[in-house]
Amino acid sequence: MSRICPLFSGSTGNSTYIAGAHGAVLVDAGAPLRSLSAALEAAGGELSQISAVFITHEHFDHIKGLKPLLNKTGAAVIASEETLAALIAADKLPAGTETEVIYSDTPLEYAGITVSRFATSHDCKGSSGYTFLMPDNRKISVCTDLGVMTEPVRNAINGSDAVLIESNHDTEMLNKGPYPPELKIRIMSDLGHLSNNACAAELGGLLNSGTTRFILGHLSQKNNTPLLALSCAEASLTDIGAKNGRDCVLTVAAPKENRVTVI
Numbered sequence: 001m002s003r004i005c006p007l008f009s010g011s012t013g014n015s016t017y018i019a020g021a022h023g024a025v026l027v028d029a030g031a032p033l034r035s036l037s038a039a040l041e042a043a044g045g046e047l048s049q050i051s052a053v054f055i056t057h058e059h060f061d062h063i064k065g066l067k068p069l070l071n072k073t074g075a076a077v078i079a080s081e082e083t084l085a086a087l088i089a090a091d092k093l094p095a096g097t098e099t100e101v102i103y104s105d106t107p108l109e110y111a112g113i114t115v116s117r118f119a120t121s122h123d124c125k126g127s128s129g130y131t132f133l134m135p136d137n138r139k140i141s142v143c144t145d146l147g148v149m150t151e152p153v154r155n156a157i158n159g160s161d162a163v164l165i166e167s168n169h170d171t172e173m174l175n176k177g178p179y180p181p182e183l184k185i186r187i188m189s190d191l192g193h194l195s196n197n198a199c200a201a202e203l204g205g206l207l208n209s210g211t212t213r214f215i216l217g218h219l220s221q222k223n224n225t226p227l228l229a230l231s232c233a234e235a236s237l238t239d240i241g242a243k244n245g246r247d248c249v250l251t252v253a254a255p256k257e258n259r260v261t262v263i
Helices: 033-042 066-073 081-089 151-157 171-176 181-188 196-208 226-239
Strands: 003-008 015-020 023-027 050-054 076-079 099-101 108-110 113-119 128-133 139-143 162-166 213-217 249-252
Touching: 003 033, 003 162, 003 213, 015 033, 015 139, 023 113, 033 066, 050 066, 076 081, 076 108, 081 099, 113 151, 128 151, 139 151, 151 196, 162 196, 171 181, 196 213, 196 226, 213 226, 226 249
Parallel strands: 023 050, 050 076, 076 099, 139 162, 162 213, 213 249
Antiparallel strands: 003 015, 015 023, 108 113, 113 128, 128 139
C-alpha cells in the first residue's frame, strides 16, 4: 500500500509524507518540529519512520523545521548539488548530517522507494521536483514551486498514479490583490509559481497517462481559494469529457490537516 499526505501545503509551510511498505520519507520540512510530528501522527506515521528528507529548494517555507527534525531523527538529506550547498551555507544542517546529491539521471533508493529528481523552473538554483516509485510499483510525483511546466517536467511526472501539483494562484486575484508590482511579476514569471489555469491545463495529459489521483497544492493564502482552484481544475477535466469522482479523484490540499491519499 502506497500513501501520500501533504502534511503542510501553502504559502506558510510545505512538507509531504510519502510512505510505503518498508518505511517513509518526507519532501521538505517547512513547519516547526512539534507541528511536523503531530501532523505525521495524524497521518498514521511517526518521526522514527523517516529515513530521508528530499528538499525541493532552500526557501524558508520548505526548510523551516529541517534542522530540528534532523537533530531529532538523524534522517539523511537529499537534494540537488546547488540546494545542498545553500543549506550548508545557511547552517541549516546539523554537524554530521548524512547528505547525498541526487542527479536527474541517477535515481536513489530510500526505505524501499526509488526516487528520481527533475529540475523545476523557480527563482533559486537547483530547484527540484521528485517522483517516487513505490514498492508496489505505484508512482507518486510531487511537483510544486515552478513558474512554467516544461517538457522535462511533463515527461518526469507522466504515468504517475498520484500527483501533488501546484495550483498556486488565481491570476485575477493576484492582479487585483495587495502585493507590490514587483512581487506580482515574480509570481507570474517563468521562475515563479503555477497558476490555477496553468495547472488545470496539465490535468488532461496526466489523466491520459494514467493518473487517477490529483492533489492541488501550494495554494496562496492571499491570491487563491480552494474553491477557485478546484473549480478551475474540474472545468478543465469537463472540457475533455472527464469527471471528478468518476474518472479520477481530485482534491485540494489545505495548509495543514490533510487526509492521506492511498493508492
